[in-house]
Amino acid sequence: MYLVDPTQYPSQPGVYLFRAPGQEVLYVGKAKDLRRRLASYTALARLPMKTQAMLRRAESLETICTATEKEALLLEASLIKTHRPKYNIVLRDDKNYLLFAIDHRHPYPALRIVRRMHKSPGISYFGPYTSALAARHTRRIIDRLFMLRKCRDTVFANRVRPCLQYHIGRCLAPCCFEVPQEEYAALVRQVELFLSGNSAELLSRLRREMHEASQALAFERAAQLRDQIRAIEATVEGQAVVAPGLEEDLDVWCAVPTAESVGVAVVYVRQGRVLGASRFRVPASGPDEALQAAVVQFYAGGRLIPPAVMAEPALPATVVEAVAELAGHPVRLRSMRGTRLRGLMRMAQANAREATAAPRQLAWEAVVGPGRxxxxxxxxxxxxxxxxxxxxxxxxxxxxxxxxxxxxxxxxxxxxxxxxxxxxxxxxxxxxxxxxxxxxxxxxxxxxxxxxxxxxxxxxxxxxxxxxxxxxxxxxxxxxxxxxxxxxxxxxxxxxxxxxxxxxxxxxxxxxxxxxxxxxxASRRGGLASELESLPGVGAKTAAALRQRFARIAELAGATEEDLLALGLGRRRAQAILEAARLRASEENAS
The missing domain is CATH 3.30.420.340 (UvrC, RNAse H endonuclease domain)
Known part of the structure; x- marks a missing residue:
């Protein structure tokens, strides 16, 4: 059993790691005062059985000092996510849910579905969506209602003629035509209003535009706007508002203890609408400890963090400060006042209790035999x-x-x-x-x-x-x-x-x-990319453009100069690439 000597460690905030003989991390902990926290490990008889079992396996102890307790909290969450120690509270179902992203750094941004948020002042995020089916259904609605481009940036940069989306009236084709950036930016703003849940403001704008178009005798444009308004109205009718008047985005957290574990749940509320919920079951510990560990670990995974959270039990100020640092913007702890907010907390409690419910046992006898x-x-x-x-x-x-x-x-x-x-x-x-x-x-x-x-x-x-x-x-x-x-x-x-x-x-x-x-x-793309970049006159950007069009070197060898010119290549470079590709293909056939 590893015996801790607290006198060897400083009296300042930090993180400590117990390691097994093979340098496996068994446990990661944080402390406001490392010396005082590690001193608690000397009273062996008073320690929980789980902690005694961890100390019996531990061979070494490593400490990392931090400037503040908040930094220790963030570092602990990062180390737990990296090492997933056996004796820590670890979120087992910590997958990243879907987000919608719009990158305003591009002059004609497209709507993307992503799973991880990157801190950048030029990217707007909307979500999260716990159901991939629901997210993609929303994406199809947006593609039908708003004429944003659908292609990837590499395709956009190399396209020479409009795609099918333009011909069926679902894209303005800024890749090929002179589309005013102000007009496109207004379209992007409409999509943002739709995703934010501000359907009333969006519909008001569209009705105003329809009236202006009608006054200007642009009846075809007015009819298009009328159809768009009707489609949006039909879409938002099915979105239930559970907290009318709640304009601030909010995550509602709750921890419910049982004899064997703690159920933790978070309900995502955006513009008064519940987008979904996530549930976690963590090992037996106090609800306060389980909730604090779950909140910081969850948000440390690159997720979208709203401007407000509500929690039961209440989160300490240090945890809220750590969440705000992860978010890159102020985050406040909202009090549970009012019937609507108490209703949301009851929803979170129900989800937390569901997390601790015993899973239904499948009848495997027909598959694996009786008794197994x-x-x-x-x-x-x-x-x-x-x-x-x-x-x-x-x-x-x-x-x-x-x-x-x-x-x-x-x-x-x-x-x-x-x-x-x-x-x-x-x-x-x-x-x-x-x-x-x-x-x-x-x-x-x-x-x-x-x-x-x-x-x-x-x-x-x-x-x-x-x-x-x-x-x-x-x-x-x-x-x-x-x-x-x-x-x-x-x-x-x-x-x-x-x-x-x-x-x-x-x-x-x-x-x-x-x-x-x-x-x-992935292996095919990697192999083809390296093959393409080995051809004369092909760099990373040209290889990416060729990979969009050709799946193998043999297909490239069978292309014509016009095929490569359509990708934006010059004639001399296209001839050199085709000659090298045909030579490579003939060598492969000979071998």
């Missing part, structure tokens, strides 16, 4: 491009929740050029076997009996169950006809369509599919 528990589930899928760039992607779920830090990509050069998914799965299973524990209780494979058998031949010896999610005889019905198959059983498992167990298997299958595709595309 399923806690860790691994899903695997294979991706390649006509037999090349073969990769496996593995996702991990624990207690029904994804664990992204355990996701892994596997390059499988032994299967290169074969296009054989069964061999690729066998190679992945061998790599997984060599990696060792923790072993999964269940492995989910995207495929049928052949894919399941390939994995079972290797991983069967570790005792995990293996199930494949295969398409039914008719693909028209989509996921309703998906079937679960296991080794040695001719017929599919008796899981009805839409059952919780089959839905979970489909969720793991789909997560593995998305993950392996993202890795495959």
């Amino acid at each position: 528990q399923v806690r860790r589930v691994e899903g695997v899928d294979i991706s390649h491009l006509q037999g090349h760039g073969v990769r496996a992607g593995m996702v991990v779920f624990e207690d029904g929740a994804p664990v992204p830090q355990h996701y892994r990509h596997y390059a499988l050069p032994e299967a290169e050029g074969t296009g054989d998914d069964l061999r690729a799965l066998t190679l992945w299973a061998q790599r997984r076997l060599a990696a060792g524990p923790p072993w999964p209780d269940l492995v989910v494979v995207d495929g049928g009996q052949g894919q399941v058998a390939a994995v079972a031949r290797v991983l069967g010896e570790v005792g995990c169950a293996i199930v494949g999610v295969a398409k039914g005889p008719s693909r028209r019905a989509g996921e309703l006809e998906d079937r679960a198959v296991v080794p040695g059983r001719k017929n599919p498992l008796p899981l009805r369509p839409g059952s919780p167990e089959l839905l979970f298997l489909q969720r793991v299958r789909d997560a593995a599919h998305r993950f392996v595709l993202s890795g495959q595309r």
Whole structure:
């Protein structure tokens, strides 16, 4: 057991880290007075069992001094997010939710969906959206109602003729035409009003413009504005206002303790409308400690921070100051006065209690057999491009929740050029076997009996169950006809369509599919970028433009000079690039 000598440490604010023999960080703590805080670790008999267990594993203690207690609080949150120590309160579901971003530094900004906020005076953010489906639905509405450009900056810089969005009346095409920046800026302001929830101001402006257009006998423009007004009115009718008159954006936090853990929840309120809520379950500790740790960790992840927060229990001034520093603007702690605010707090309390509720146990007997528990589930899928760039992607779920830090990509050069998914799965299973524990209780494979058998031949010896999610005889019905198959059983498992167990298997299958595709595309982009930049006269910017148009060197070799001239290249440079690409392609074919 590590014995702390507090006399070795200064009496000033800071952070301390207990480390295991392999330099693994076991615990990160903060202190207003390091010497006094570390002295509390000398009374071993009075320490909680969890702390005693941590000290038995600890080999060394490291301290970092800070100027203020607020700096110690921020540093602690950063170190916890980096090291994810076993004995700390760590938000397990700390994914970044979706935000809308408008970059005003570009003369013609586009609307983007992002997951992380970057501090910049030129970027406006709106959200967060806890549902990706809701965010993308809102994006489709905006694309239909407002004629902002949709293309990426690289495409915008190289486009020579308008795209389809212009021809169907959904873009002004500033990439090709002289669009007054004042007119475009007014359009951007309309989008900002829509996303901010200021629909009344937006509709007032549009009605005024419609009246002015009518007075000027511009009846076609007036009709367009009329249709836009009706569409916006139909859209905002479905947005429930739970706190009318609450114009200030607000995050409502609440911590509810139970015997085994603390449920923490945050409800996002924007312009009186609830956008969503997030829930966290943290190890047993006081609600004050759990709430303070959750708030700082959550906001330290690059999230959008509103000008006001409300919390129960109340947050100390030091935590509010730390949040304000993370936000880059003043943040005030709002008191819970009035029926509307108390209603929002009750909503947060209900979500916090839901976070501590025991998850529904799925009936896994039909999949893994009677008497077996399923806690860790691994899903695997294979991706390649006509037999090349073969990769496996593995996702991990624990207690029904994804664990992204355990996701892994596997390059499988032994299967290169074969296009054989069964061999690729066998190679992945061998790599997984060599990696060792923790072993999964269940492995989910995207495929049928052949894919399941390939994995079972290797991983069967570790005792995990293996199930494949295969398409039914008719693909028209989509996921309703998906079937679960296991080794040695001719017929599919008796899981009805839409059952919780089959839905979970489909969720793991789909997560593995998305993950392996993202890795495959990233490796392809990286490989193509390096190939392109090795051609004469191709730098990073030109390579990016070429990558938007051509997926492989062979496609570039088959292009014409006009294709490259359309990207903004000069004729001599286009000829040199084509000549080098054709030489490279012929060498690859010869080999």
